[in-house]
Amino acid sequence: MEDDMILCPQDSDLDLSFTSSTSIATTSARSSLARSSLCLSFNDSSRISSAASSTAVPNLHPRPHRKSDANWSAIRAATNLSSDGTLHLRHLKLVRHVGSGNLGRVFLCRLRDYDHASFALKVVDNNALTSKKLSHVQMEARILSSLDHPFLPTLYAHLEVSHYTCFLIDFCPNGDLHSLLRKQPNYRLPIDSVRFFAAEVLVALEYLHSLGIVYRDLKPENILIREDGHIMLSDFDLCFNADVVPKLDNRIQGTTSSSSGKHRSRCYGGNRRRRRTDEEIVTEFVAEPTTAYSRSCVGTHEYLAPELITGNGHGSGVDWWAFGVLVYELLYGRTPFKGGCKESTLRNIASSTEVRFDEESTRGMAQAKDLIEKLLVKDTRERLGCARGATDIKRHPFFDGIKWPLIRMYRPPEVRGLAVKKNSRAHVSHVSGWSSSHKKRRWLWKGLSCIFLKNKGSKRNLNSNHNYYHYKK
Numbered sequence: 001m002e003d004d005m006i007l008c009p010q011d012s013d014l015d016l017s018f019t020s021s022t023s024i025a026t027t028s029a030r031s032s033l034a035r036s037s038l039c040l041s042f043n044d045s046s047r048i049s050s051a052a053s054s055t056a057v058p059n060l061h062p063r064p065h066r067k068s069d070a071n072w073s074a075i076r077a078a079t080n081l082s083s084d085g086t087l088h089l090r091h092l093k094l095v096r097h098v099g100s101g102n103l104g105r106v107f108l109c110r111l112r113d114y115d116h117a118s119f120a121l122k123v124v125d126n127n128a129l130t131s132k133k134l135s136h137v138q139m140e141a142r143i144l145s146s147l148d149h150p151f152l153p154t155l156y157a158h159l160e161v162s163h164y165t166c167f168l169i170d171f172c173p174n175g176d177l178h179s180l181l182r183k184q185p186n187y188r189l190p191i192d193s194v195r196f197f198a199a200e201v202l203v204a205l206e207y208l209h210s211l212g213i214v215y216r217d218l219k220p221e222n223i224l225i226r227e228d229g230h231i232m233l234s235d236f237d238l239c240f241n242a243d244v245v246p247k248l249d250n251r252i253q254g255t256t257s258s259s260s261g262k263h264r265s266r267c268y269g270g271n272r273r274r275r276r277t278d279e280e281i282v283t284e285f286v287a288e289p290t291t292a293y294s295r296s297c298v299g300t301h302e303y304l305a306p307e308l309i310t311g312n313g314h315g316s317g318v319d320w321w322a323f324g325v326l327v328y329e330l331l332y333g334r335t336p337f338k339g340g341c342k343e344s345t346l347r348n349i350a351s352s353t354e355v356r357f358d359e360e361s362t363r364g365m366a367q368a369k370d371l372i373e374k375l376l377v378k379d380t381r382e383r384l385g386c387a388r389g390a391t392d393i394k395r396h397p398f399f400d401g402i403k404w405p406l407i408r409m410y411r412p413p414e415v416r417g418l419a420v421k422k423n424s425r426a427h428v429s430h431v432s433g434w435s436s437s438h439k440k441r442r443w444l445w446k447g448l449s450c451i452f453l454k455n456k457g458s459k460r461n462l463n464s465n466h467n468y469y470h471y472k473k
């Protein structure tokens, strides 16, 4: 059966007319309830010329943090036999169609000779795109090629063949968060699951912002779930790039623990004694593109920030607004400003002075409610995250207890409809901070604790933003 779906073996015989192939089953196409992205443009009608591109894009190399990824090893093995040592379409076989979007279609595919590695192949027919959409594809290619993060896709290959652009990225067999939400009672996830997914999204956004990338299309539909239950943010066609100047900020933090004498303290006049014992200086990585500026109105209606709607220009704060809408939707099963139609949704966002909660379903969610209220603030100068990015959001009490540097080791929540592949990798429970009684896991956890808690009394570091050394520009 699979052989029927094989992509033509020679690139020169290329025929990517997938829609005509009835043997390709669409198994997880985006649900009809998924919300499409909006992109207002004043010059959207000119079609791109049909001249076929034959540009060879050099194959990509493993990025520092994904070097040991099994997918890279499979690609290396497959391309060893290639005369030019690069990956071609003939190395791939399509398994099935997984979904279609604005720009193209996505297929599950495997390497022809190395069946154990699965990939997603996003295929864009450049001839079917307007010049505006083509610029989005180019933006997506640029962004994908710069990413190196566990919660973002790895671009294994970028192929330009005839009039098709193909991106080979990680395959996420667990679908997207929007579909997962539809499987929950009242479309609502339990609060611990919301904390888990929100924390991972926050870390992914932090990384993007640290590269100067403003995402602009945050919504559950674009949050894919990997085989191991962790997230992968997708769809970068609406991003824009800005300058960012990363810096290390010192912040004075109150502490409830008694001073161990190891905290560096600052002394200020009259408060000298109290400050010596109750305060410490925390050094934090801050890389928020605060000068980012764009005027194009893009995004998804229910997730648009007010400044996007008014069209007076916006910056990275639109992602923090959308993050607030996301947390709200995961908790309450609907977005906070949704109206009867798209226009009324936009009116609600533009005219709202505060976000409303259904008091009945807010019980036990005081911290989540507080976080949402601080994110869904119209004035960007007051909105949480706009000044110092994710660093400030991570410190909100809703995320208390999350050990940010260990987040990718957390065991994903058990949620209805989410089949997480058990693997040998140790997982830390994000709820209790401890995994099950498995000794091996405990040993690993102990080892990690030793590294992170080397300094007795420096437990604070685990909640600080200390994962910045993972980021490379």
Ligand SMILES: Nc1ncnc2c1ncn2[C@@H]1O[C@H](COP(=O)(O)OP(=O)(O)OP(=O)(O)O)[C@@H](O)[C@H]1O
Pocket: 028, 029, 030, 036, 037, 098, 099, 100, 101, 102, 103, 104, 105, 106, 120, 122, 169, 170, 171, 172, 173, 175, 176, 221, 224, 234, 235, 237
């Ligand atoms: N890596 C992946 N693994 C599994 N499914 C994927 C992957 N990437 C995309 N999909 C699915 O394929 C469909 C279309 O993908 P995608 O959203 O990237 O296309 P698009 O043309 O950029 O869409 P959009 O309209 O959102 O801009 C979606 O249903 C998505 O869930």
